[in-house]
Amino acid sequence: MQQLLVLEQVHKRYGSVKVTDDLSLALAPGEALGIIGPNGAGKSTLFNLIAGGVAADSGRISFQGEDVTREPVFKRCQRGIGRSHQIPxxxxxxxxxxxxxxxxxxxxxxxxxxxxxxxxxxxxxxxxxxxxxxxxxxxxxxxxxxxxxxxxxxxRPQLLLLDEIAGGLTEPECLELVGTIQGIHRSGTAIIWIEHIVHALLAVVSRLAVINFGRKLDEGEPNAVMANPKVQEIYMGIGS
Ligand SMILES: Nc1ncnc2c1ncn2[C@@H]1O[C@H](COP(=O)(O)OP(=O)(O)OP(=O)(O)O)[C@@H](O)[C@H]1O
Incomplete structure (x- = not known):
């Protein structure tokens, strides 16, 4: 099956700071992937690179088999990449x-x-x-x-990018929102969700990636990733 989204060795730096460092990632049609990582790890930049708000320094981004690396936001939006922002x-x-x-x-x-x-x-x-x-x-x-x-x-996105959509909500509000996101996912939309509220994330995603200093630290089945001692060391407190 063709992947919906593929990132291959994507790099982005601001001055001397590597914000995205050799990042590769793939997402199947209809899949839900969660992304966690500490503040400043480069998670929102990753969304900017996928949605087209920021241009990669090098590497390749393809969507539905087409190279979109140099395409502007509106083109990628018309192809089916929809994005929500951390601050509405x-x-x-x-x-x-x-x-x-x-x-x-x-x-x-x-x-x-x-x-x-x-x-x-x-x-x-x-x-x-x-x-x-x-x-x-x-x-x-x-x-x-x-x-x-x-x-x-x-x-009408094929891929919905959710950037910390649960932040600032009360627990009952968060649960309500999770129900809505589950419904969106069930309707066939692929989702990549950046979130610090891990229990909300784990109610939706089937795969988890951890970003640290712009690099992918781990990726896989969510519980296995959360059990990784390196992940626990770096993100202590995130899962509680
Ligand atoms: N346009 C920019 N110019 C310079 N530096 C930037 C720019 N955008 C982001 N950065 C820096 O890149 C790093 C990664 O930022 P990014 O917002 O991607 O992190 P994040 O993982 O989403 O953080 P958070 O969880 O706090 O939202 C930070 O150090 C940030 O200050």
Whole structure:
């Protein structure tokens, strides 16, 4: 089976700091991969490299068998790479529905007419239907996180990149969000999820990769990775 996403020996540095160091990674269609690592390890940069916000210094990134290494964000979005950001930045004066329409039309290049039914479906999927006509600026943190995910889903991604979507939520809110992400994954969307809240991550992903100083420290079955003494040493406290 062809992999959905492949990174081969990707490097990125800012000045003298190696932020992504010889990183290789592959994801199958529909798979859910979790990424953990300490602050500053290069996790968000990895998403920027995959989504196209940052250009790799060297290495190759391919999506659905095509080389996308030098493609801009909008092209990769149209190919099916959707991304949520660590800090939600919705268009606060627009309604929730309008925010999704922006993702579907400007992000994925769909016509506005074709996008209505899809955006309504995404509102259902992400539990935001009741807030469809509310200004995004009026949402709670959990709702903003949902909107961040919904905007990415509005672009009809094959691959959804979730960057610390559970951060700052209460435990019940976190569990609610996990249920939604499980539903998105069941619908066939591949997911890469960066998260510090490991128990939330492990409820969704079937594989875990650990990034440290821009390098992949370990990768594999989540429980085996968490049991790795090197992972425990570096990430003590993360799993508790
Ligand atoms: N545009 C940039 N210019 C210079 N340095 C940067 C830039 N973006 C990120 N960095 C640096 O690269 C390193 C990795 O940052 P990155 O945000 O990818 O880490 P992270 O693992 O996502 O961290 P966190 O868990 O805190 O979000 C950090 O030292 C950061 O300061």
């Amino acid at each position: 930045h919705p268009f606060v004066k627009m309604t929730v529905f309008e925010n999704l329409l922006v993702g579907a039309t400007f992000g994925a290049g769909q016509s506005e007419k074709d996008s209505y039914a899809w955006c309504a479906h995404i509102l259902e999927l992400t539990g935001l239907m009741k807030k469809a006509n509310a200004p995004a600026g009026s949402l709670t943190l959990l709702e903003r996180k949902r909107l961040e995910m919904a905007r990415a889903l509005a672009t």
